[in-house]
Amino acid sequence: MSDSLAVSFERFDACGVAWKKLNDQSPQVLLSILPLGPTRESTGETECSELKALLGQYEKVLASMYQEYSQAQQLHTTLQHTTLQHMNKRLAMYDEEYMLKSSIGSILSQPGFVTQKHLTGMMALWSNDIYITK
DSSP states (O other): OEEEEEEHHHHHHHHHHHHHHHHHHHHHHTSSSOOHHHHHHTTOOOHHHHHHHHHHHHHHHHHHHHHHHHHHHSSSOTTTTTHHHHHHHHHHHHHHHHHHHHHHHHHSSSSSSOOHHHHHHHHHHHHHOOOOOO
């Protein structure tokens, strides 16, 4: 593996570490969302600003991963290289995870009926490590 490709892979790997840290912070953010009840109704709490901020951080990390992958591709023009294949698979995995988390965030950010049971189910989905595969 060329030195430039190794550096790109190291930065890509660092993004994975940042992603894990965000995953570790997620339960606290999700627990801060109030179910529909007197407190949520009286404060007009329909937006989940902490959740939106967290999703924004995930989006930034994912964008950095795409950037590192793109740079690695430019350095090595063939996808037959094992490192590029590995990066591609991991990128697809993180992209699918972000898609799921973003969908959950959209659902929880909508005004309307959110019960504790809904929040518990969303938290289970959020922390699930099952990835969509073809």
